[in-house]
Amino acid sequence: MTSPQxxxxxxxxxxxxxxxxxxxxxxxxxxxxxNALIDAQLPAIEVGAIVSPKAVPAMAGSTELLSxxxxxxxxxxxxxxxxxxxELGRDAGAPVMSLVIATSNTMNEKNIRRTxxxxxxxxxxxxxxxxxxxxxxxxxxxxxxxxxxEGQMSLDSLLSLGAQLLEAGANKLxxxxxxxxxxxxxxxxxxxxxVTEWGSEKLACHFHDxxxxxxxxxxxxxxxxxxxxxxxxxxxxxxxxxxGASGNVATEDVTLLVEQMGFRTGIDLEKLISAADLAxxxxxxxxxxxxxxxxxxxxxxxxxx
Amino acid sequence: MTSPQxxxxxxxxxxxxxxxxxxxxxxxxxxxxxNALIDAQLPAIEVGAIVSPKAVPAMAGSTELLSxxxxxxxxxxxxxxxxxxxELGRDAGAPVMSLVIATSNTMNEKNIRRTxxxxxxxxxxxxxxxxxxxxxxxxxxxxxxxxxxEGQMSLDSLLSLGAQLLEAGANKLxxxxxxxxxxxxxxxxxxxxxVTEWGSEKLACHFHDxxxxxxxxxxxxxxxxxxxxxxxxxxxxxxxxxxGASGNVATEDVTLLVEQMGFRTGIDLEKLISAADLAxxxxxxxxxxxxxxxxxxxxxxxxxx
Numbered sequence: 001m002t003s004p005q006x007x008x009x010x011x012x013x014x015x016x017x018x019x020x021x022x023x024x025x026x027x028x029x030x031x032x033x034x035n036a037l038i039d040a041q042l043p044a045i046e047v048g049a050i051v052s053p054k055a056v057p058a059m060a061g062s063t064e065l066l067s068x069x070x071x072x073x074x075x076x077x078x079x080x081x082x083x084x085x086x087e088l089g090r091d092a093g094a095p096v097m098s099l100v101i102a103t104s105n106t107m108n109e110k111n112i113r114r115t116x117x118x119x120x121x122x123x124x125x126x127x128x129x130x131x132x133x134x135x136x137x138x139x140x141x142x143x144x145x146x147x148x149x150e151g152q153m154s155l156d157s158l159l160s161l162g163a164q165l166l167e168a169g170a171n172k173l174x175x176x177x178x179x180x181x182x183x184x185x186x187x188x189x190x191x192x193x194x195v196t197e198w199g200s201e202k203l204a205c206h207f208h209d210x211x212x213x214x215x216x217x218x219x220x221x222x223x224x225x226x227x228x229x230x231x232x233x234x235x236x237x238x239x240x241x242x243x244g245a246s247g248n249v250a251t252e253d254v255t256l257l258v259e260q261m262g263f264r265t266g267i268d269l270e271k272l273i274s275a276a277d278l279a280x281x282x283x284x285x286x287x288x289x290x291x292x293x294x295x296x297x298x299x300x301x302x303x304x305x
Numbered sequence: 306m307t308s309p310q311x312x313x314x315x316x317x318x319x320x321x322x323x324x325x326x327x328x329x330x331x332x333x334x335x336x337x338x339x340n341a342l343i344d345a346q347l348p349a350i351e352v353g354a355i356v357s358p359k360a361v362p363a364m365a366g367s368t369e370l371l372s373x374x375x376x377x378x379x380x381x382x383x384x385x386x387x388x389x390x391x392e393l394g395r396d397a398g399a400p401v402m403s404l405v406i407a408t409s410n411t412m413n414e415k416n417i418r419r420t421x422x423x424x425x426x427x428x429x430x431x432x433x434x435x436x437x438x439x440x441x442x443x444x445x446x447x448x449x450x451x452x453x454x455e456g457q458m459s460l461d462s463l464l465s466l467g468a469q470l471l472e473a474g475a476n477k478l479x480x481x482x483x484x485x486x487x488x489x490x491x492x493x494x495x496x497x498x499x500v501t502e503w504g505s506e507k508l509a510c511h512f513h514d515x516x517x518x519x520x521x522x523x524x525x526x527x528x529x530x531x532x533x534x535x536x537x538x539x540x541x542x543x544x545x546x547x548x549g550a551s552g553n554v555a556t557e558d559v560t561l562l563v564e565q566m567g568f569r570t571g572i573d574l575e576k577l578i579s580a581a582d583l584a585x586x587x588x589x590x591x592x593x594x595x596x597x598x599x600x601x602x603x604x605x606x607x608x609x610x
Contacts, residue, residue, distance in 0.1 A: 180599075183562060183565040183566050184521075184524045184562075184566075185524075185566045185567075209595060210596070210599050211558075211561055211562075211565070211596045211599055212520055212555070212558040212561070212562070212594060212595035212596040213520060213562055213565075213596075215517055215518060215520060215521045216489075216520045216521040216523070216524040216562070218521070219489045219490075219521040219524065219525065220524065246595065246598075246599075250517070253516075253517040256516055256517070257488060257489075257516075257517070257518055257521065260488040260516070260518075261488050261489075261490045262490075289517060290514060290517035290551065290595075291515070291516045291517040291518075293551075294485075294515050294516055294551075
C-alpha cells in the first residue's frame with residue numbers, strides 16, 4: 001500500500017485576492033480571514049504585502065497584521081517589492097518573503113517602472129543578503145505564459161531568469177499566469193520542461209480563471225508533476241492591470257479537484273467553506289468557488305485529511 | 306505545414322439547457338435561440354426532445370419547432386425516449402435521433418422506471434428499425450462515471466453497453482457525466498480505453514460543471530483523442546435529479562479553450578456571444594460562460610475560422 005501523494009495549497013486570498021477588491025478591509029478583518037484559513041488547516045497562506053500604503057491601501061499595515069497571527073500556525077508568506085520591503089519583512093519575522101519578477105520587460109516597466117535587468121539585479125542582491133541572513137525568499141515569475149503588452153512569452157526567458165534566481169538561492173519559483181491567459185496545453189509544455197530542469201519541489205503554479213481555464217491548467221500542471229499551487233479563498237482577486245480579469249482559481253475548487261484525484265491536502269473542507277463564506281461577507285463582491293454549492297451539500301461524501 | 310485539427314461542438318442548450326430552466330419558453334423563443342446558434346455556425350445543435358409535454362413542458366412541440374428551422378443549416382439532433390419517439394422523429398425528418406441509456410441500473414429505474422436490460426432491449430429494437438429505415442440514431446451513455454444512487458461506476462458496464470449499441474448500428478456514443486461528478490484523471494482513464502476500443506470518430510463527451518471540473522474534463526478527453534463535445538450556450542442547464550447541479554460546460558468556454566489549443570471549430574465567436582446574450586435574456590437565469598466577459602473585450606485577438 002502506498003500512501004497518497006500530497007499537494008500543497010497556498011491561499012493567496014489575503015494578499016492577491018484582497019489587493020484587487022474594491023473594498024479595503026481593516027487589519028482586524030484581514031486577520032479574521034487569515035484565522036479562518038488557519039482553522040481550515042491551510043498549509044500555506046500569503047498574508048500580505050510590504051508595500052506603500054499609498055500605492056496599495058488594501059495592504060497597509062501588513063507587518064502589524066503578521067504580528068496578530070498565531071506563530072507557526074501555517075506557512076506565512078509576504079510579498080516584498082524591494083530591499084526595504086525585505087528588511088521590514090525580516091524584522092517583522094516573516095517566515096517566507098516573495099519577490100516578483102515579470103518575465104516580460106514591458107510588464108516590469110509598466111508595473112514598477114524598472115527594466116527586467118534592474119529588477120533581476122535587485123532580486124539577486126536581496127537573495128544574497130537573505131542567504132547570509134538565513135532568511136527564506138522565493139520568487140514569482142509573473143506573466144510567465146503571456147503578457148498583456150508583449151503577448152505570448154517564450155520558455156527561454158523563463159528558463160534563464162529562473163536558473164539565475166535558483167542559483168542565487170531562491171527557495172522556490174512560482175510560475176504565474178498573472179493575467180489568466182494560458183491554456184492547459186501551453187501549461188503542459190512549459191511545466192514539463194521546468195519540472196525536468198529543476199524538479200517539482202522547487203516549483204509551484206499560480207493560475208487565474210480569466211478565460212475559464214484555471215482548473216484545467218491546474219490539472220495540466222499536476223500531470224507534469226507540479227505539487228504546489230496558489231489558490232484564493234472564494235476565488236477572490238483579479239489583476240488591476242487587466243480589467244475584467246477574473247480572480248485566482250478558488251481554493252475550494254482546487255482542493256476538491258486534487259482530493260478527488262487522490263491527493264491529500266490536509267485541508268478541512270467544512271471549515272474551508274466557512275472561510276469562503278467569511279470572504280464573501282467581508283468583501284461583498286466575492287462569489288465563492290463554482291464547486292462551493294455542491295460542496296456544501298456533499299461534504300460528507302468527500303474524503304479528506 | 307499541417308492543417309489544424311477540427312473539434313465539433315454540439316450545442317445542447319436548446320434541449321439539455323432549456324429543459325432544466327425554471328422558465329418554459331415558447332416555440333418561437335426556442336426557435337430564435339436555435340437560429341442564433343445557426344448564425345454562429347454551430348456545426349451541431351440538439352434542438353429538442355420528443356417527450357410527453359406533461360412530463361417535460363419545456364420540450365413541448367419539438368417536432369413543430371424542427372419544422373420552423375432552416376433545413377441543413379446545422380446537424381440537428383433530437384432526444385427520443387422510446388419507439389414512439391423514434392417514429393415521430395423520423396416522420397418529422399429529424400436528421401439525428403438520440404437514445405439515452407444510463408450505465409447505472411438504479412438511475413434507469415428511478416429516471417424512467419425501467420431496468421437497464423429493458424431499456425437496452427428497446428434501444429436495440431430501435432437501432433434495428435433505424436438501420437432498416439436508414440435513419441441516423443446515436444446513443445448517450447449517461448451517468449458514465451458516477452450515479453447519484455450507485456456512486457462511482459465501473460468501466461466494464463460502459464464497455465459492455467457501448468459495444469452492444471455500436472454493434473446494433475448506433476452512429477455514435479456520447480459518454481455523459483450527467484451529474485458533473487467526474488474528475489479529469491477519471492475522464493482520462495475511461496476515454497483512453499474507449500478511444501482505443503472504438504476510435505475517436507465514434508465518440509463524444511458531455512460534461513457538467515457541478516464540481517468546477519467541466520473544462521478540465523474537456524481537456525483531459527482531448528488529450529485522449531476525443532474530438533467532439535456537447536456544450537450549452539451560456540452554460541444553460543443542470544440536472545433535475547441532482548439539485549444544485551450546475552449546467553453543462555458553456556459553449557463559449559469550450560470554444561475558446563479548443564481554439565486556443567489550436568483546434569478549429571468553425572464557430573463565429575462574435576455571433577456566439579450574441580447567442581449567449583439571447584439565452585441570458587430569454588431564460589432570465591443563465592449567467593453566461595465564465596470566459597464571456599473576457600471574450601467580449603478580446604474578440605479581435607482570438608483567431609477563429
